[in-house]
Amino acid sequence: MINDVKTMDENIxxxxxxxxFDLVKAEINNTLSKSPIVIREYTKHLLAxxxxxxxxxxxxxxxxxxEGMIHPDAVxxxxxxxxxxxxxxxxxxVIDNADLRRGNITLQKKYGKRTAVICGDYLLSVSLRMAASISNRQDFLNLNMPDYVEKVCLGELNQHINNYNVNLTFFNxxxxxxxxxxxxxxxxxxAGALFTGISEAEAKKYRKLGNYIGMIFQLTDDCIDFENTVETANKPVQSDYxxxxxxxxxxxxxxxxGDFRAKAQGSGVSRSEINEAVSKTGGLDFTRLIVRKYYNKSMKIVDDLDITDNKKDKLIMLLNKASRTA
Amino acid sequence: MINDVKTMDENIxxxxxxxxFDLVKAEINNTLSKSPIVIREYTKHLLAxxxxxxxxxxxxxxxxxxEGMIHPDAVxxxxxxxxxxxxxxxxxxVIDNADLRRGNITLQKKYGKRTAVICGDYLLSVSLRMAASISNRQDFLNLNMPDYVEKVCLGELNQHINNYNVNLTFFNxxxxxxxxxxxxxxxxxxAGALFTGISEAEAKKYRKLGNYIGMIFQLTDDCIDFENTVETANKPVQSDYxxxxxxxxxxxxxxxxGDFRAKAQGSGVSRSEINEAVSKTGGLDFTRLIVRKYYNKSMKIVDDLDITDNKKDKLIMLLNKASRTA
Known part of the structure; x- marks a missing residue:
């Protein structure tokens, strides 16, 4: 047993x-709006x-x-x-030199890269401090949040290195x-599953499911980015490409x-040439096919989990949100 | 008791x-030279x-x-x-746009700000993962490393905000x-003291001593920066100012x-005017007086700690290193 409900305070x-969910939103709003004075202006900007x-x-x-109940530390x-x-x-x-995020001016654009680098560091430390503030920390020693931060960094770096790499493979x-x-x-x-007192085998299923849903979320985002670019082809957009x-x-x-790839590597290709190439080869359909594969694998895990029907429904709702089919 | 030696494995x-100390150096070298391929070039650069x-x-x-012995997890x-x-x-x-660090070209100068931001994040996560890899983590739950990361960030930000602020006060x-x-x-x-099974009161003394030695270290650095600038006044240096x-x-x-301050705030002052003003007002002597005060307060704590003479000598050696009087 990684974790055991019996070790938790039964009176909680x-x-x-x-x-x-409301408490999570309140906690985040509180953290961003009541941070130390020296940083408050910047964190408040992120609230928007x-x-x-x-x-x-x-x-x-x-x-x-x-029973469908949640330990308050999960908040x-x-x-x-x-x-x-x-x-x-x-x-x-900062890394992408982005001006806008969800329609709002970014911190780095408004206050400069210096401030944004420090604010990111600050939020990272606040996040880890908050995770460490739960009452039964000994049950969460296996969570190893820094491992996940490391994975995110390496993924970011790997992406950065492969910027404009027209030979990037599917698997990479x-x-x-x-x-x-x-x-x-x-x-x-x-992390969520750890609150329910699960076995190692069960924890592995949750981790896998989380990973698949993350893949679905990102690949769906990739499709949406392309669709948006096509719609707004005449406006100055900062799309992925x-x-x-x-x-x-x-x-x-x-x-x-092959010809298109050679041209992209050499003299470069225009936005409309890219859209045409993606359209001609069915790039969006191909991506959605991969999403579907992850979706089916996720459904199999959900079916396999020893949980209530209500919890299964909620997990499927998450799956549909990630694939924007909800 | 924050921590108790009895909870540690007696067979260690x-x-x-x-x-x-050699093992620490080996651990750091190993971490920087054997990081994942995607980041290795950058972390190896930092080895120099x-x-x-x-x-x-x-x-x-x-x-x-x-007995003068150290638990291996302290490494x-x-x-x-x-x-x-x-x-x-x-x-x-990245924040200071610095070209050189300890005589070597910085990561941000050599590989760009993007890479440096991600590498810093990666190292932060590696650091926290390493701290979490010790065998008796439950004894270190009170250490709260993220709290210290947060303090560092807020200090950095506070400094950044006060860049060129000629009205910055002594206490700020x-x-x-x-x-x-x-x-x-x-x-x-x-963190070190936690390995020796100390009381809350004793832990407080160690924390205070660490803080004082840090102040001594930084204020001495400030003096050295000024002295270096005077020595190399005709060379292009990136001093604090x-x-x-x-x-x-x-x-x-x-x-x-007052006049000097007004000029600094208005049309600005030259490097030699600054050096002259600092020299005229005894700015370095004043700073060294503050260092001496922290030094004396530190010595009182060292005297007060219930430790061997050998450990006291080592702490005094650290104090002298921090104040560069060793």
């Missing part, structure tokens, strides 16, 4: 999902562009026990992972996003079309 | 200081500009028991803190360096000389 007041908390939802759903872990994610976004925007791309995106989903699923990031739809096209 | 083979490991020495000396903690320090330097160089400056530099010394002393950092010798001068 468990809560329902909706209450827990909050995401949908899909990682937090992952933690909470996985933390549900057989801390969920908020901690969202803040860690936010830290990586702040550094990503999957490896990149498995670090960059899926690692934090994996951590979320594992403009930032040098080559994603699966384009990797598929580059592999099929 | 403890080691002497010299062996422990290693420091004197004064934080590692702090951990090991504080970890010595009454992991010492290496972890040095790597954490290295991570902050890598990000500092002490607050900045207490975070920026002294926090990691405090962590080193506390050129990077906007106003340190205690200059703060003292700015406070004494």
């Amino acid at each position: 007041q468990k809560i329902w999902y909706d209450e827990a 562009s909050q995401g949908k908390y899909i990682r937090a939802a992952s933690v909470l759903i996985c933390a549900e026990d057989k 801390k872990i969920a908020a901690s992972i969202e803040i860690l994610h936010l830290a990586t976004l702040v550094h990503d925007d 791309y999957l490896k990149i996003i498995s670090g960059k995106t899926a690692a934090l989903f994996e951590a979320s699923f594992f 403009e930032q040098g990031v080559i994603t699966l739809p384009l990797i598929h096209a580059l592999k099929q079309l | 083979q403890k080691i002497w200081y010299d062996e422990a 500009s290693q420091g004197k490991y004064i934080r590692a020495a702090s951990v090991l000396i504080c970890a010595e028991d009454k 992991k903690i010492a290496a972890s803190i040095e790597i954490l320090h290295l991570a902050t330097l890598v990000h500092d160089d 400056y002490l607050k900045i360096i207490s975070g920026k530099t002294a926090a990691l010394f405090e962590a080193s002393f506390f 050129e990077q906007g950092v106003i340190t205690l010798p200059l703060i003292h001068a700015l406070k004494q000389l």
